[in-house]
Amino acid sequence: MGSAHRSAISVVFVVLLAGTMTAVAVAPEPQAQTAQAGNATGSATTISVSASGDVQAEPDVAVLHLESAATAEEPQTATDRLAANTSRLRSALLDAGISEDQIRTTDYNLYDESERGGPEQPPNQTRYVAQQGIAVDVTNTSRVGELVDVAVASGATGVRNVEFTLSEESQADLRNQALEEAMGSARTQAETLAATEDVRITGVSSISTSSEGPQPYATQDVAALESSGTQIDGGPVTVQATVQVTYNATS
Known part of the structure; x- marks a missing residue:
């Protein structure tokens, strides 16, 4: 089509709610944000931890x-x-x-x-x-x-x-995966703290969650080349979930 002609196109990777998911990759297990153990009365003990889970997926x-x-x-x-x-x-x-x-x-x-x-x-x-x-x-x-x-x-x-x-369906699926990652990390932390204090976890007292929603992968300029057609590629987005869990424990 003759010599290449360039025009800048701003591409923003954000997340909306429509369509279906194409690919999912789970990020490595996140580090705990906080962890603490506290003694109540007698041998009753609670262990409170906070952990996050991150999941990535290609935009759909x-x-x-x-x-x-x-x-x-x-x-x-x-x-x-x-x-x-x-x-x-x-x-x-x-x-x-x-x-x-x-x-x-x-x-x-x-x-x-x-x-x-x-x-x-x-x-x-x-x-x-x-x-x-x-x-x-x-x-x-x-x-x-x-x-x-x-x-x-x-x-x-x-x-x-x-x-x-990301579509609404994909966003919900990824958030569930992120919650599973976060809960697994929280349990591991609590068991480590329990072993350190020579106590045994007996159950969950409370759970609360928060979510940041899908996060943009990148923002960049893409050149449209008349000679070869416009090439615009997306990048993975991240969904993150955080849990705060209090476990009951006993000696």
């Missing part, structure tokens, strides 16, 4: 945040041109296998460009800008670069960002 959902804009001296003309652009964009996405319910408008603006700090206009002449933001949910993350190319060639005038995320 991506959201393309696109933009289409049109300008004209009359507001109606600007909105008509924008409507033509977005109609062409929507048709191209549908032809590429994206369904109607995966495409949605996120914002719509019509403004006088000179009032937004745009180029100075000749006296008595105003230029209007009609602008529409469009989000496209992609459940096959390997198609992100391909769909960016389709959009830019079919009415999109910009790519705001690309979000790589």
Whole structure:
């Protein structure tokens, strides 16, 4: 397609709720955050520990945040041109296998460009800008670069960002795995403390949990090369869960 032309596309890896999980890798067992043993009355003892579990997975959902804009001296003309652009964009996405319910408008603006700090206009002449933001949910993350190319060639005038995320189902599964990791670590700590104090764990007195939710893997700029197609790859995201457990123990 001729010489390579580069345009910066901001890619943000975040987590949303849609789709299904593709790959999961459990991180090494985390270190305990806190651990302590306390004596109550007589031989009754409690051991309180805090531990975290981390689980990683590849993103299984991506959201393309696109933009289409049109300008004209009359507001109606600007909105008509924008409507033509977005109609062409929507048709191209549908032809590429994206369904109607995966495409949605996120914002719509019509403004006088000179009032937004745009180029100075000749006296008595105003230029209007009609602008529409469009989000496209992609459940096959390997198609992100391909769909960016389709959009830019079919009415999109910009790519705001690309979000790589986890579906709601994947997020719940990973949190459960992280909780299992955290509870295993907490039990190991408690048994170590019990052995040190020559006591025996008899049960659990209380458990509380907290979660930070999935964490972004990275943020980076990706170059779109017209000669070879846009390449955009996601990275693993992390789900973390923390537990605070108090065990009953006796000598």
